Amino acid sequence: xxxxxxxxxxxxxxxxxxxQSFTLQQCIxxxxxxxxxxxxxxxxxxxxxxxxxxxxxxxxxxxGSNIFHGVYNGRSIDPATNNYINNNFNRDDYxxxxxxxxxxxGNINNLIKQNAAAYEASxxxxxxxxxxxxxxxxxxxxxxxxxxxxxxxxxNQAAVSxxxxxxxxxxxxxxxxxxxxxxxxxxxxxNDELAIVNAQNTLESSKLALSQxxxxxxxxAMKLERxxxxxxxxxxxxxxxQVYQNALxxxxxxxxxxxxxxxxxxxxxxxxxxxxxxxxFEGSMYTYYSNTFRTATGKVPYDTQLxxxxxxxxxxxxxxxxxxxxxxxxxxxxxxxxxxxxxLEEDRIKVQLRQDIEQAHLNMTxxxxxxxxLQEQVAAYKESFQAAEARYNSGVGTSIDYLTAKDRLDRAxxxxxxxxxxxxxxxxxxxYYNNSNAANR
Numbered sequence: 001x002x003x004x005x006x007x008x009x010x011x012x013x014x015x016x017x018x019x020q021s022f023t024l025q026q027c028i029x030x031x032x033x034x035x036x037x038x039x040x041x042x043x044x045x046x047x048x049x050x051x052x053x054x055x056x057x058x059x060x061x062x063x064g065s066n067i068f069h070g071v072y073n074g075r076s077i078d079p080a081t082n083n084y085i086n087n088n089f090n091r092d093d094y095x096x097x098x099x100x101x102x103x104x105x106g107n108i109n110n111l112i113k114q115n116a117a118a119y120e121a122s123x124x125x126x127x128x129x130x131x132x133x134x135x136x137x138x139x140x141x142x143x144x145x146x147x148x149x150x151x152x153x154x155x156n157q158a159a160v161s162x163x164x165x166x167x168x169x170x171x172x173x174x175x176x177x178x179x180x181x182x183x184x185x186x187x188x189x190x191n192d193e194l195a196i197v198n199a200q201n202t203l204e205s206s207k208l209a210l211s212q213x214x215x216x217x218x219x220x221a222m223k224l225e226r227x228x229x230x231x232x233x234x235x236x237x238x239x240x241x242q243v244y245q246n247a248l249x250x251x252x253x254x255x256x257x258x259x260x261x262x263x264x265x266x267x268x269x270x271x272x273x274x275x276x277x278x279x280x281f282e283g284s285m286y287t288y289y290s291n292t293f294r295t296a297t298g299k300v301p302y303d304t305q306l307x308x309x310x311x312x313x314x315x316x317x318x319x320x321x322x323x324x325x326x327x328x329x330x331x332x333x334x335x336x337x338x339x340x341x342x343x344l345e346e347d348r349i350k351v352q353l354r355q356d357i358e359q360a361h362l363n364m365t366x367x368x369x370x371x372x373x374l375q376e377q378v379a380a381y382k383e384s385f386q387a388a389e390a391r392y393n394s395g396v397g398t399s400i401d402y403l404t405a406k407d408r409l410d411r412a413x414x415x416x417x418x419x420x421x422x423x424x425x426x427x428x429x430x431x432y433y434n435n436s437n438a439a440n441r
Contacts, residue, residue, distance in 0.1 A: 021223040024141050027214055031137045032130060034215035041129040048122040052115040058108050061100035068093040079290040092289040094306070098282065099317070105276035110269045117263035124256035131252055133213070135432045139425055140210040144224055146421035147203035150414055154199045157410045158192035164402075165189050167393070184399040188406065195410075232424045235368060240361035243434045244354050251433065254353065257346040264339040271335040274328055277320045284313045357433050364426035371419040378416050381409040 022030075032038060069092050078085045101108065165185045172182040204220060211218045238246075248254055287310040293300045300308075321328060388405035391397030 020219060020221065021225065023225040024138065024227065027141055027210065027224075028134050028137050030214040030216060031133050035133055035213070036215070038126075038129050038133055041126040045119070045122040045126040048115070048119040052112070052119045055108075055112045055115040058111070059101075061098055063096070063098040065097070066093070066095040078292055079288060085292070087292070089290060089292045091291075094287050096285045098284070099280050101278060101280045102316075103277075103279040105273040105278075107270055107273035107276075107278075110266045110273055114263050114266035114270055117259045117266060121256045121259035121263060124252045124259060128252035128256060131432065135428070137210070137213050138428055140206065140213055141224060142227075142229075142421055142425055142428070144203065144206040144210055145227060145229070146418065147199065147206045148224075149417045149421075151196065151199040151203050153410075153413055153417060154192065154196045157406075157413075158189060158196055160406070161185060161189040161192050164389075181399045184403060188403050192410075229420055229424050232427060233371070233420060236361075236364055236427055236430060238430070238434060240358045243361065243430055244357045246435065247353055247357065247433045248350070250435065251353065253349060257342070257349045261339070261342040261346050264335070264342045268332070268335040268339050271328070271332040274331070275321060277318055280317050280319070282313075282315055282317050286311045286313075353433070357430070360426065360429045360433065364423070364430055367419065367423040367426045371416070371423045374412060374416040374419045378409070378412045381405070381412045385409040 069090070071088070071090055073088050075084055075086050076089070077083070078089075079091060165182070168177060168182045168185055171177045172179060207220070207222050208218050211222065287306045289302055289305045289309070291299075293305055385405040385408070388397055388402050392399065392402040
């Protein structure tokens with residue numbers, strides 16, 4: 001007995017653990033934390049940050065060293081006398097070089113600005129990827145709630161049919177009604193139960209879609225915190241043009257293409273600046289050691305050779321591009337082409353954005369009108385069904401009248417639930433364009 005109770009208790013605990021409950025914010029956080037494309041977009045932004053840092057570091061001096069150790073065999077030049085010898089000897093060379101750019105016509109500064117704009121563009125593209133994901137999670141979350149309401153409504157409709165069938169079963173056994181009256185309602189109950197099965201399948205599909213956005217394993221026991229959609233069932237105030245103007249100011253994708261175009265502007269300037277001379281200050285130190293180095297007193301020590309053979313050079317280096325097979329001038333032309341293409345891309349994005357907002361606003365307006373009409377339809381059909389039910393229960397009406405009224409009310413009720421959520425979804429899409437943060441509220 002104790003073992004049975006223990007197993008039952010463990011089953012209850014496991015079932016409760018599997019029945020995970022999520023709020024909208026938890027769903028959003030999970031999606032942002034586990035979505036692979038968003039993470040990849042973040043890595044691209046990090047790469048752009050590294051490129052920007054390198055562009056800034058290019059202002060600093062460049063310092064390097066070379067160390068060489070060689071074993072010479074055969075005919076070689078003696079480093080001590082500069083004469084040819086045919087002996088084996090060892091030689092070590094040490095060199096330290098340094099240079100700093102003094103003037104390059106602002107090329108480094110333009111490259112810094114180019115990479116800064118590219119980093120800002122990648123950062124906005126990353127933000128856009130996150131905004132898109134958040135919107136999709138919100139829409140999927142609302143779709144689950146919509147499906148749950150449809151399931152609940154279908155069950156209520158089946159309960160009404162079940163109650164009516166139980167009443168008719170008694171009357172049918174007593175022979176007080178025609179058998180067809182009973183079978184008609186029984187058929188309606190089967191139809192209601194089929195509607196429950198279909199609605200439940202749609203609900204599970206909605207849960208699966210949300211789980212995939214969250215990048216979590218599908219769990220049939222998933223529960224979502226309810227949201228009162230009635231709070232959002234108000235007319236949308238902003239016009240399509242107002243939403244578009246706001247989107248031009250704050251929409252991440254618009255900022256991204258504007259920054260990307262600005263990056264190509266500086267890229268074009270940098271390509272032109274590369275046609276100018278570059279002036280740099282350079283210095284180097286050099287010394288070497290050879291085991292053939294000897295004096296009248298004998299072999300010269302290692303450290304003495306390094307000190308005696310030390311040479312230092314300081315100077316200015318002016319690099320003047322004269323002719324490099326038109327490579328740099330073609331780079332300028334390619335940079336200009338990229339700039340023109342980025343300008344066209346910016347125009348395309350803004351035109352597409354305006355068209356998407358106009359379509360979204362039209363869809364929202366149509367959804368709101370449909371919701372209002374369905375409200376009135378449900379109210380009318382509810383009165384009609386109540387009258388038909390009262391007549392049928394009193395034996396005055398027929399089953400055909402009763403089932404027709406019930407079917408109309410059931411379909412109108414389901415349509416109203418869908419219309420409510422469809423309107424809220426359309427509003428959320430406009431909020432996404434109008435103010436990205438508003439879509440999260």
